[in-house]
Amino acid sequence: MPVAPPVLRLSGITKRFGALTANDAISLELHSGEVLALLGENGAGKSTLVSILFGHYTADEGSIEVFGRPLAPGNSAAALAAGIGMVHQHFTLADNLTVLDNVMLGSEPMWQPFTRRAAARAKLVEVAQRFGLAAQPDALVAGLSVGERQRVEILKALYRGARILILDEPTAVLTPQEGEALFRTLGQMVAQGLSIIFISHKLGEVLRVSHRIAVLRAGKLVAQAPTAGTTQAQLAQWMVGQEIAPPQRSPAAAVGDATCVLDAVTAGSGRERLEQVSLALHAGEITAIAGVSGNGQLALAQLLCGTLPAESGNVTLLGAPLRAQPAWLVAQGVARIPEDRHGVGVVGDLPVWENAVSERLRTAFSRGPWIRRRAARAHARRIEEAFDVRGAGLDTQARSLSGGNMQKLILGRALLAPDGGTPRLIVAHQPTWGLDIGAVAYVQRQLVAARDAGAAVLLVSDDLDEVLALGDRVAVMHAGRLTPTRPASDWTREAIGLAMAGVAP
Numbered sequence: 001m002p003v004a005p006p007v008l009r010l011s012g013i014t015k016r017f018g019a020l021t022a023n024d025a026i027s028l029e030l031h032s033g034e035v036l037a038l039l040g041e042n043g044a045g046k047s048t049l050v051s052i053l054f055g056h057y058t059a060d061e062g063s064i065e066v067f068g069r070p071l072a073p074g075n076s077a078a079a080l081a082a083g084i085g086m087v088h089q090h091f092t093l094a095d096n097l098t099v100l101d102n103v104m105l106g107s108e109p110m111w112q113p114f115t116r117r118a119a120a121r122a123k124l125v126e127v128a129q130r131f132g133l134a135a136q137p138d139a140l141v142a143g144l145s146v147g148e149r150q151r152v153e154i155l156k157a158l159y160r161g162a163r164i165l166i167l168d169e170p171t172a173v174l175t176p177q178e179g180e181a182l183f184r185t186l187g188q189m190v191a192q193g194l195s196i197i198f199i200s201h202k203l204g205e206v207l208r209v210s211h212r213i214a215v216l217r218a219g220k221l222v223a224q225a226p227t228a229g230t231t232q233a234q235l236a237q238w239m240v241g242q243e244i245a246p247p248q249r250s251p252a253a254a255v256g257d258a259t260c261v262l263d264a265v266t267a268g269s270g271r272e273r274l275e276q277v278s279l280a281l282h283a284g285e286i287t288a289i290a291g292v293s294g295n296g297q298l299a300l301a302q303l304l305c306g307t308l309p310a311e312s313g314n315v316t317l318l319g320a321p322l323r324a325q326p327a328w329l330v331a332q333g334v335a336r337i338p339e340d341r342h343g344v345g346v347v348g349d350l351p352v353w354e355n356a357v358s359e360r361l362r363t364a365f366s367r368g369p370w371i372r373r374r375a376a377r378a379h380a381r382r383i384e385e386a387f388d389v390r391g392a393g394l395d396t397q398a399r400s401l402s403g404g405n406m407q408k409l410i411l412g413r414a415l416l417a418p419d420g421g422t423p424r425l426i427v428a429h430q431p432t433w434g435l436d437i438g439a440v441a442y443v444q445r446q447l448v449a450a451r452d453a454g455a456a457v458l459l460v461s462d463d464l465d466e467v468l469a470l471g472d473r474v475a476v477m478h479a480g481r482l483t484p485t486r487p488a489s490d491w492t493r494e495a496i497g498l499a500m501a502g503v504a505p
């Protein structure tokens with residue numbers, strides 16, 4: 001029986017950015033009804049490859065065929081017309097429009113003097129029913145949950161006739177229950193012949209949903225294998241080129257007194273608001289906060305880093321009232337790892353070495369009005385080496401770092417004090433977001449080491465695996481309210497997922 005030709009064939013795709021070869025002669029095939037997982041470290045070339053496929057970049061060498069026909073290079077409209085759809089990790093929906101309006105955007109010619117809303121509504125309903133994607137055409141996107149918004153993004157692609165769907169980190173912002181619903185949807189899609197390229201850092205879900213796995217490393221395709229019979233350890237080794245030892249969960253050895261206490265605190269505004277939050281963070285303990293982004297976690301982190309004052313309630317640090325003064329908090333031994341590394345983590349126009357010492361420039365690296373440049377650069381070099389910050393020298397602008405290396409720079413600045421001491425309180429907001437598996441394991445080990453050295457650690461993470469792996473005590477945040485903290489062993493994934501959706505445990 002003849003084998004059906006692939007629906008997608010990439011042949012010898014090469015893309016260079018100056019001296020950097022982002023994709024090096026990559027050849028891949030995708031078949032009808034197949035889920036192909038695309039894995040790799042940060043900088044391995046995944047984003048470049050799918051950007052070439054979707055027409056955002058033009059390859060320097062190689063060709064692409066879709067359903068047996070050549071795909072015009074560097075043309076997103078051609079990719080869409082060929083049946084390629086892409087759902088990005090960060091949604092591109094207009095909150096003030098309805099589901100139907102969002103789906104229709106860009107699907108009709110600009111010069112057309114009328115819109116075919118009735119036909120569009122009927123088509124949307126038909127597509128939603130066919131693929132099991134429940135949707136209310138007249139619902140405002142602003143009122144949808146994260147999982148519902150993702151369904152709208154998928155519907156947008158299917159409405160336009162996508163037969164090949166690229167999903168970039170599709171479960172990054174979903175509750176476990178929403179993730180399960182997505183997996184069921186993917187099963188219905190492939191059963192009807194759709195083909196999916198699935199990009200994820202979560203190796204467990206990769207092994208669950210994919211049929212075949214392709215691994216990139218340093219721009220090269222280093223491994224392809226059927227999912228059946230492949231292990232997470234093998235995938236990790238292919239991705240980084242060596243065996244990765246994940247952090248071993250160990251209980252807190254000696255939990256000390258409360259370093260920071262929140263008592264019925266209200267602060268912030270809109271979706272990022274705290275409502276009567278009470279929490280105690282103890283020395284020698286990691287307190288992990290789970291929840292879908294946008295439920296008040298940012299307000300909590302900002303409060304403890306001194307950039308958001310409390311409206312009511314009390315916050316104490318080491319027994320004294322906490323001041324909404326970032327410099328004072330740094331002096332008290334509070335280390336911050338902010339969620340938005342580009343916006344508030346670094347100053348992009350400043351060189352790497354200045355960013356590495358920026359929070360302690362006046363206290364540790366100056367003498368009167370003069371900067372102790374040699375000492376500052378030496379400390380920046382220690383951070384660069386200890387946290388494996390790659391891709392730029394000390395004098396390069398921080399904005400030129402990749403996202404992962406920028407995060408490593410921020411982590412090093414927070415955890416590696418000039419005097420070698422351990423921070424009293426570490427506010428780690430999405431500390432491993434965007435990092436490859438090797439860097440994730442390293443960062444997680446550092447947080448555990450800081451805990452064991454006596455630091456109180458607040459870990460805010462969307463990654464439920466990370467929460468359960470690192471948290472000594474766990475609480476869940478939803479709509480600005482926080483559940484009581486409980487030992488991690490008292491939680492199940494299902495209970496956390498329900499709490500993330502607002503159902504009391």
